[in-house]
Amino acid sequence: MKDTHDDRSFEQDVYDVVRAIPPGRVTSYGAIAKVLGSARASRRVGWVLNKSFGAEPPVPAHRVVNRLGMLSGAIHFPADRPMAAQLEGEGVRIENDTVVDFERVFWDPMREL
């Protein structure tokens, strides 16, 4: 058996949580890190998501923003699939690279999962 803090396990867990985010909702790196047991590993979450683009099944990485509701990862998305456009397509209003009514659309993996 793997240890609870195994690297691959972490990666899989991140994918799992992100895939569990319902359409029209968003969550934060910190929330994911926290639910995984490493509250300060939020940076790692971003690194994992970077790799997630070619993953199967697809990972809706566009539903993950930073703690202030800002689309800090938007610059890392392919030009064809901008983060903001995908979110707006799901009903999330984006203004100035920030989620409008962030608290309302925020999906807390700790609470909901």
Place this chain on the structure above:
DNA sequence: CATCTGACCTAGT
């Protein structure tokens, strides 16, 4: 091989 950087956050001063 040493140092810096990054889709961030929390805790301490």
Place this chain on the structure above:
DNA sequence: AACTAGGCCAGAT
């Protein structure tokens, strides 16, 4: 309440 430092850990220079 504003600011600094530390943590996380792999990739890039």
